[in-house]
Amino acid sequence: MSRWEPNARGRLEQAALELFAERGFEQTTVEDIATRAGLTKRTFFRYFSDKREVLFGGGDEFKQRFVDALAGAPASAAPIEAIAISLETVASAFRDRHQFARQRQAVIAANAELQERELVKLASVAAALAATLRERGVDEPDASVIAETAVAVFRIAFERWVADTDAGNLPELIRESLQALRAVAAGR
C-alpha cells in the first residue's frame, strides 16, 4: 500500500502547522497530523523523524547555506561584505516561504521549549560562520564578533519580515539592519 502521494511533505507540513496553531504543539500527535493531511503515520515518518522536525528539519541545510555563501564570497571582500552576501543569499531562498515562516514563528513563540531549540539552532549557525571566517583569515575575536552579529542581524530582519502580513522583501530588510549596525558602530 506504499503508493506515491502527491506533495505529501507539503501537505503534512501544512497540516502540522494548522494543528500546532489550533491545539498547541504539545497537544498535537503525529497521528493527528497524518489524519488531517489525509495520509498515514507511516507516510509521515518517511519525511520526518518526529513532529518537532516539521519545524526544525531543514536546520542543517539552513546552516550550510550561510556557510556556503560565505565561503563562496570573493576573497577580496571585507568580512562585513562577505557576511552581507551570505545573509542576503539565505534571505533570497525564503522568497516563497513567507506564509510558512509566519505560521512557524507563531507556533515557536507560543512554546518555551521550541524557543530554546531555535536559539540553539541560531547559535550553531553563528559558530559555523565564525569557523568559516577564520578559514578566510579573520582572527579572533573579530570572527566571533562578526558571526554573532550577523546572526543577530538576520534574526531581527527575519522577525520584522514575518511580523508583517505582506510578504515584504527580506533581503532588503537585511540590508537595512546591516545599515543600522554600521551607523550604530560608527557612533551615530
Added chain:
Amino acid sequence: MSRWEPNARGRLEQAALELFAERGFEQTTVEDIATRAGLTKRTFFRYFSDKREVLFGGGDEFKQRFVDALAGAPASAAPIEAIAISLETVASAFRDRHQFARQRQAVIAANAELQERELVKLASVAAALAATLRERGVDEPDASVIAETAVAVFRIAFERWVADTDAGNLPELIRESLQALRAVAAGR
C-alpha cells in the same frame, strides 16, 4: 537546630561546582552538595530552590545590572557609548569571580540543557537592553541590533576571560571586542 553557618552560600556554591565537575551535573544531588559542604539539605534550600539555581540564581540581578547601567548612562551618549558603559559596568562586577566563572563555564559546556538555559538567559538580557534603548529614544530595528550585538560582544569577551587561567581584565576584553565590532562595521 537552625543555627547560622558562616559563609553557607559560598560553601554550597563551591561544593556544587566541585561535584558538577567531578560527577556531572545530572549525577549530582542536593544531598551530595550539602554533605560535601558540611551542611544540611535544609540549609541548601534556604539559599537555592534547586541545584540549577547554583548556576543561574543570579540571573535577574545580572540582567538588572545591564539595564540599570544603560538607563543611567548620560542622555547625551550615543547608543554605542551607552552600551559600552553598560557592558563595562557589569564586567567590573565580575572582578573577584574569575575562579567561580571558570568552574561554572566548564560545567555548562559539558551539558546541552545548561547551554540552552544560558542562551535563554542571554536572550532575555538582550530583550531587556533593547527595551531600555527604546526608552532612551532609539528606534527599531536599531535598538534590537545594538542590544543583540552588545550581548554577543559581552559573551565573546567573557568566554575569552574564562578561557584564560590568569584572571585578566574583563572590561579591557570588552573594549577590545567593541573595537573589533567598530572596525568590522566600518568595513576594515
